[in-house]
Amino acid sequence: MSYDARDDGYDDFLDAVEDGEPYYLESPSGNGWLPPRNCDPETGETDLVEKPLPETGDVLTQTTTHVSGPTFADDAPYVVAVASFGPVNITGQMRGVDDVEIGQQVTLGIDQTETTGDRVIVFRPVE
Amino acid sequence: MVNDVKIAGVGMTPFGRHRERTVREMFGDAAGEAFEDADVPRDAVEEVFFGNYMGEFAEQQGHQGPLAAEAAGVQAPATRIDSACASSGVAVRLGYEKVRSGLADVVLVGGGERMTNLSTPDGTEALSAAADALWEIRAGMTFPGAYSLMANRYFHEYGGSREDLAHIAVKNHDHAVDNELAQFQRAISVEEVLDAATICSPFGMFDCSPMSDGASAALLVSDEFAAEHNLDAPVRIRGAGQHSDNFALGDRASMCHTPAADRAAEMAFEDAGIGPDDIDVAEVHDCFTIAEVLALESLGLYEPGEAISAARNGETAIDGDLPVNLSGGLKAKGHPVGATGCGQISELTKLLRGDHVNSDAVEDATTGVTHNAGGTVASCVVHVLEVDG
16 A cells, blocks of 8 residues: 555654654643644643654664565565654664664654655664 | 343354355354353344454455344344454453443344455554554554564563563463364474564564454343343353553553553452452463563563563463463464454353363363453453352
8 A cells, every 4th residue: 555645744744854843742741742633642631732853762662574564565674663752752664773772872764665665754873 | 230241152163264254154153152052042132242353454344243243143233343453352341331231131242353365464464454554554563563562672671582482372372282263273382483484573473373264252141131041151250341542552651561451450350349369260362472471460460570481480371370371362272353352251251161171270260361452452351250159
């Protein structure tokens, strides 16, 4: 499957990463969330505001995927990681490193998948 | 009005590769077996709750509630439940609440899934739809991948190894050897598990439950109905609980705990008026080996960080202090996702009644627990079952 229609919030976030101005949504309680959100799911607060995302994050966990679905068939094997960027955690694919360690500092970027050419969130190690 | 809820009858097709069998056909078989087991007429059923997750992917078939009722020969309000791999566990809970509240005396619950008619990549993609389509799937996360992320974080926080996980797969295969309903009725070795092809690190093929086809059913009745009709129904649902969590794994407070299961277990034990120490036997959602670890810790049967070594130490084996997944679990019994939760109920009911092939191992058991999870445990439902002393 390839994604033709835009998804508000998600594609806006990817655009912002490409423009070098990634953001997250913060509630009055200080919780951070990725868009699209109408409310903080923990508190129900509705007045969320955009805040700049930290420039670097830390890898919390990772896995190398050898068996994928058809959408990533030509990408396998690839490394999926979850990294914390301040108050939000982001799931993406690692680029530019063979062995990923938990705690690795990374930057956020956008790349394209081999299989479909769709945009994908990627992490690169901090030099 | 609050009723005791009896499990009057259960039914389950053999789980495995039955790629040409439709869900409607399999559920007709499972429900028929449950009616025969219960000795309850079909026209007594007042409501049907049917779990199915991927009918649109595998059979181009949605709206399966009335289809399931028709297959079972029942004319009653019927609703399909989609809670991913917890679909029929949730169906059981809804039936339990319907009977317990006095709104019905007889409810048919169950589920069915057809998966092996899909290729492995297509089945993998269908299962992935139970995760966050925007923030996880588009990053290439699969379900084995999601649980691998949880396993690697668990290892980081608590320690543990692939070998610890391998002992879980070996144990559950051992339990399934004599279970004629199980997909894999063969033992495996730790070496086989460790040498298997990698799916997502750290998981090899034997860390993962299989794609399976199958159906399960149970007839839940009020204690009053059971008494009036002189039913032989020694097992009852003593408590139930269900909870949800943030949908994406990354949005959780922790990736090596399952708070939805914590809360579902607390609800079920509070409903039952007992605690984890009262549990004699458990059927838990071991879709991947690490999932059994997380389940045992959320149920309060082990402290966080301690269940990783339970299988290796023999504690959860058939002759251990707390036998876990005597059916073979999802790992060896099979995992037709929409049928799994009620399948656990069916197997645990038989274990407690004494008519399961592994009942002799728990002949003194009076109380058991089931744990059925959906997605990366964004959904979880827990049931406490008890057999008359």
